[in-house]
Amino acid sequence: MSEQQVYEPRVVAFLCKWCSSAGSDLAGVSRIQYPANATPITVPCTGAISPMYIMSAFNKGADGVLVSGCHIGDCHYIEGNYLARRKMQLIMELLEFIGVEPNRFRMSWVSAAEGAKFAQVITDFVNDLKPLGPQEKLKKAEHS
Amino acid sequence: MINVQDIRDTARDLLAKGEVRAVIGYRRGSRGMLAEPAFITSPEQADELVWDPTCFHNLSLYLVHDRKFLDHIRKNPGAPVAIIAKGCDARSIVVLLQEHYFKREDVYIIGVSCEGTGVLDERKLAPHLNGAQASNAAFDGDDFVFTTAEGEKRLQAREVMADRCLECRIPFPKEHNAVFGEDKAGRQMEAPFAALTRFEEQGSGERWDFWSHHFDRCIRCFACRSVCPMCYCDECVVDSITFPVTTETTAEDKANRVRWIERSAVRSENITYLMTRAMHLAGRCTDCGECERACPVNVPIRLLNNKMEREAREQFGFEPGASIGGPSLVASFLDSDPGDFIR
Amino acid sequence: MEKILNKKHIDDWIAALDSWDILGPVLEDGIWAYQPVSGAVRLDHPNTRQSPKGLAFPQREIFFKFEQIKGEAPRLTQVVPDEQRHAVFGVRPCDGRGVPRMDLVFTDHVEDNYYQARRKNVAYVGLACNKPPGPNCFCLSVGGSPVSTDGLDVQMTDLGDRYFVKAVTETGKGLMTAAGKLFAEPSAADQKQVEQVHADAVAHPQRAVRNVEAVPAKLKASFKSPLWQELARACIGCGICTFLCPTCHCFDINDEVQSKAPLKGIRVRTWDNCQFPDFTMHSSGHNPRENTGARLRQRVAHKFQYFPENFGMPQCTGCGRCVSECPVGIDIVAVVNKVVENAG
Ligand code: SF4
Ligand code: SF4
Ligand code: SF4
Ligand code: SF4
Ligand code: SF4
Ligand code: FES
Numbered sequence: 001m002s003e004q005q006v007y008e009p010r011v012v013a014f015l016c017k018w019c020s021s022a023g024s025d026l027a028g029v030s031r032i033q034y035p036a037n038a039t040p041i042t043v044p045c046t047g048a049i050s051p052m053y054i055m056s057a058f059n060k061g062a063d064g065v066l067v068s069g070c071h072i073g074d075c076h077y078i079e080g081n082y083l084a085r086r087k088m089q090l091i092m093e094l095l096e097f098i099g100v101e102p103n104r105f106r107m108s109w110v111s112a113a114e115g116a117k118f119a120q121v122i123t124d125f126v127n128d129l130k131p132l133g134p135q136e137k138l139k140k141a142e143h144s
Numbered sequence: 145m146i147n148v149q150d151i152r153d154t155a156r157d158l159l160a161k162g163e164v165r166a167v168i169g170y171r172r173g174s175r176g177m178l179a180e181p182a183f184i185t186s187p188e189q190a191d192e193l194v195w196d197p198t199c200f201h202n203l204s205l206y207l208v209h210d211r212k213f214l215d216h217i218r219k220n221p222g223a224p225v226a227i228i229a230k231g232c233d234a235r236s237i238v239v240l241l242q243e244h245y246f247k248r249e250d251v252y253i254i255g256v257s258c259e260g261t262g263v264l265d266e267r268k269l270a271p272h273l274n275g276a277q278a279s280n281a282a283f284d285g286d287d288f289v290f291t292t293a294e295g296e297k298r299l300q301a302r303e304v305m306a307d308r309c310l311e312c313r314i315p316f317p318k319e320h321n322a323v324f325g326e327d328k329a330g331r332q333m334e335a336p337f338a339a340l341t342r343f344e345e346q347g348s349g350e351r352w353d354f355w356s357h358h359f360d361r362c363i364r365c366f367a368c369r370s371v372c373p374m375c376y377c378d379e380c381v382v383d384s385i386t387f388p389v390t391t392e393t394t395a396e397d398k399a400n401r402v403r404w405i406e407r408s409a410v411r412s413e414n415i416t417y418l419m420t421r422a423m424h425l426a427g428r429c430t431d432c433g434e435c436e437r438a439c440p441v442n443v444p445i446r447l448l449n450n451k452m453e454r455e456a457r458e459q460f461g462f463e464p465g466a467s468i469g470g471p472s473l474v475a476s477f478l479d480s481d482p483g484d485f486i487r
Numbered sequence: 488m489e490k491i492l493n494k495k496h497i498d499d500w501i502a503a504l505d506s507w508d509i510l511g512p513v514l515e516d517g518i519w520a521y522q523p524v525s526g527a528v529r530l531d532h533p534n535t536r537q538s539p540k541g542l543a544f545p546q547r548e549i550f551f552k553f554e555q556i557k558g559e560a561p562r563l564t565q566v567v568p569d570e571q572r573h574a575v576f577g578v579r580p581c582d583g584r585g586v587p588r589m590d591l592v593f594t595d596h597v598e599d600n601y602y603q604a605r606r607k608n609v610a611y612v613g614l615a616c617n618k619p620p621g622p623n624c625f626c627l628s629v630g631g632s633p634v635s636t637d638g639l640d641v642q643m644t645d646l647g648d649r650y651f652v653k654a655v656t657e658t659g660k661g662l663m664t665a666a667g668k669l670f671a672e673p674s675a676a677d678q679k680q681v682e683q684v685h686a687d688a689v690a691h692p693q694r695a696v697r698n699v700e701a702v703p704a705k706l707k708a709s710f711k712s713p714l715w716q717e718l719a720r721a722c723i724g725c726g727i728c729t730f731l732c733p734t735c736h737c738f739d740i741n742d743e744v745q746s747k748a749p750l751k752g753i754r755v756r757t758w759d760n761c762q763f764p765d766f767t768m769h770s771s772g773h774n775p776r777e778n779t780g781a782r783l784r785q786r787v788a789h790k791f792q793y794f795p796e797n798f799g800m801p802q803c804t805g806c807g808r809c810v811s812e813c814p815v816g817i818d819i820v821a822v823v824n825k826v827v828e829n830a831g
Contacts, residue, residue, distance in 0.1 A: 055404075140413070175811070201815060
């Protein structure tokens with residue numbers, strides 16, 4: 001590691017198993033280059049993501065949280081992603097409301113076939129997170 | 145003007161005829177002018193009921209308590225319970241009905257209109273009384289009249305009313321079995337979400353300074369949750385009572401236990417609690433103001449709920465507590481919901 | 488030691504206590520709270536929203552940190568409260584009387600090291616109540632008084648343009664001698680005035696628990712009374728009454744994990760509260776205090792029966808916080824009086 005340690009944001013990515021999770025696998029097997037900053041957490045559907053997960057990820061030190069699921073019309077459970085769209089918008093607004101940088105939360109639709117898009121989403125997110133530096137606002141304090 | 149005698153007569157009548165098994169209302173407490181919740185079960189007690197600017201409590205919480213208690217003793221409700229409800233309180237009842245918490249026939253709503261005013265914010269009153277204590281508070285047209293040792297003190301209600309009442313759009317309980325007072329819709333004294341709008345004029349940095357300060361101050365007494373009729377979960381995310389700790393429980397087990405929010409009342413945990421609560425109330429909070437009133441350290445909780453209420457209204461055209469049959473905010477969607485924030 | 492301090496010298500006194508962290512009543516966000524102050528202390532506050540109990544018994548106390556690397560022995564590092572001394576100004580007599588009650592709890596049977604470590608570094612500089620500052624004060628009826636010095640290190644009495652300052656303990660003497668030059672000897676007129684002010688303070692009408700000596704027996708006889716549930720009907724089970732109380736001391740101990748690999752975290756003590764429904768909840772789901780009535784009974788009987796039985800004094804000091812701040816009007820004075828009356 002160089003003397004000036006480069007800041008690498010940690011992203012927690014909640015990925016729907018029917019699409020974005022498979023999309024991330026595809027990005028991998030296709031050997032598309034993208035930053036390795038994301039810790040994927042596979043969920044059965046974006047509709048199953050509680051806003052609590054988002055808060056909890058930030059609480060445990062995530063610098064950014066990504067929610068990614070099936071395109072509108074493609075949800076395996078028909079309407080899960082419609083419900084997620086509402087809920088995620090609300091938590092996004094609330095985070096911004098209390099003064100958390102809007103770029104710390106992101107949502108995307110990535111299908112199983114969109115390996116390249118997945119790589120792009122992660123790349124963009126990491127690039128947008130870098131100038132923000134570590135997320136300290138919502139994070140549990142360490143006790144030294 | 146509502147004549148409290150009419151409310152008493154209705155309560156007495158309902159109890160005498162056995163049409164309800166109890167009336168939940170307000171009575172004079174032991175603390176100066178303040179009203180307190182009353183649970184009356186016999187017609188003779190009806191005369192205890194009061195109606196004044198200190199009737200701030202959202203009594204629909206006690207419908208929830210009642211339901212929980214009946215479930216606990218596995219008893220059918222039988223006759224309904226009557227409840228005195230202001231506009232915002234009645235909307236809470238509508239949300240509970242919408243969520244099938246109990247049935248419409250289990251409750252008899254005695255609606256009271258706030259007419260030209262609303263309820264008192266005690267915090268605003270104190271400076272007007274210069275240390276004196278009021279022993280009584282009464283509605284009088286657009287005024288509140290307080291009785292103190294030094295005599296009568298008349299104040300324009302709008303000077304000392306709760307913010308939510310100043311901004312209230314519907315100071316009338318649309319859903320009711322009986323109702324007292326006129327429907328003075330449009331008597332609103334401040335624009336809807338006025339306090340929220342003022343707050344949001346600040347930049348992101350100032351907003352964080354404000355909230356981090358208040359998140360640090362919360363003592364996690366959970367009064368905001370306990371006083372809220374919508375916070376009816378048997379087990380709240382902040383309690384972890386279903387995790388049995390025995391002598392066999394290893395450190396590993398404990399470490400792996402899902403704990404969303406630690407017990408320590410520190411910023412990170414308080415944030416997670418208060419933000420989650422705001423999310424859980426989105427589309428359900430009817431701005432009855434009880435959480436903020438109950439908070440012993442004045443955390444401005446109402447702003448969070450208000451923010452959700454306004455987003456629901458502006459983004460999704462959703463109005464909490466508007467109709468029993470309607471969908472709930474987060475269990476429904478429209479094709480037209482905004483999605484441009486999604487990549 | 489009894490002295491006179493001109494009001495304009497209070498800031499100089501505080502400045503002279505440079506080895507102490509000074510706290511005083513500050514009005515912020517609409518409530519009075521003890522906060523760090525540096526000069527410009529004004530003691531014209533009603534009682535603070537929270538009692539000063541947190542100085543010796545903070546809402547959160549970290550006991551130790553733990554770390555376990557697989558295959559190695561667990562490592563525990565004790566966290567010791569720092570040695571900084573705190574002097575808190577403007578403590579009302581009822582809160583002063585809370586101090587010896589907390590001391591009993593954390594000294595009897597077991598010495599609580601964390602409490603002791605903090606407690607020995609706190610000095611309570613009291614302010615007599617020339618007139619009860621709150622509508623729900625009832626110190627006189629629970630053995631206290633608006634001019635009590637119990638638990639205080641120094642007692643100040645407001646005499647208009649000056650304070651009558653009295654050292655109650657050695658620590659108090661130390662605080663005063665640290666700025667000896669600022670204090671003057673009280674004249675005979677000062678003595679007379681302070682006596683008068685104290686007499687007036689005590690004569691001021693207050694709310695009252697009736698015949699407090701008889702209360703324990705009556706409460707004991709009322710354990711099964713249905714009145715409890717009736718009186719607690721409106722209780723919402725929030726923690727306000729106990730979190731704000733100067734003598735409530737219940738706590739919970741938890742391990743808070745901060746990282747899983749390696750396993751790392753802290754063991755913390757946090758305030759807990761007998762009014763929370765899950766306070767007595769067993770793992771099985773059974774709850775021996777299953778309703779608000781049983782929980783209110785616990786709070787009241789602890790203050791007015793169990794504590795007197797164990798220590799010979801009511802635990803409640805009559806500060807009135809739980810009465811004033813209960814969101815639904817549960818009033819310990821009215822509750823005790825009603826239960827006692829009902830017990831016949
Ligand atoms: S918010 Fe509206 S309905 Fe509720 S008390 Fe105030 S004025 Fe009445
Ligand atoms: S916000 Fe206020 S009422 Fe809610 S838990 Fe925190 S201190 Fe208690
Ligand atoms: S209870 Fe007594 S000591 Fe406490 S503030 Fe009131 S008058 Fe003062
Ligand atoms: S008595 Fe009042 S303050 Fe105490 S738990 Fe019950 S409702 Fe809360
Ligand atoms: S029980 Fe209530 S009045 Fe008594 S000391 Fe505690 S808070 Fe004060
Ligand atoms: S199944 Fe992928 S979002 Fe619902």
